[in-house]
Amino acid sequence: MKNKAVFYHAGCPVCVSAEQSVLAALDKNRFDVEVVHLGTAKGRVSEAEKLGVKSVPALALNGQVFHINFGASLSALK
């Protein structure tokens, strides 16, 4: 079974940079990658919050959250 990577972002410049570099560098043979735009997918904000996402961009690897630099706080997306 593949590992799961979920990239939460909000379309911000810092988010785009992280997506183009960090997310692009992941091994797609081992990870299923999902990209979630929390600015448009408002229904996913609570899911992100439960995982522990405090700000975007954030990368969840098998449910473990890693905040990558700082684009916007999650509270600004509610």
Next chain:
Amino acid sequence: MKNKAVFYHAGCPVCVSAEQSVLAALDKNRFDVEVVHLGTAKGRVSEAEKLGVKSVPALALNGQVFHINFGASLSALK
């Protein structure tokens, strides 16, 4: 030519977590990965600083710095 990934850390728990998850998820077919412990390799601190590393753990992908969560500030390692 392979891409270059440098992971700067200081052996902190947050660093170890990022190394075991984010660094481990990188595609090693496309990236040459170097791990630098700034607590022991003091001579690399200025290099990290010049790249823009403010805290560890940080991942530099082809020279672009991404801070992953927060373990310790670079100034604490000087």
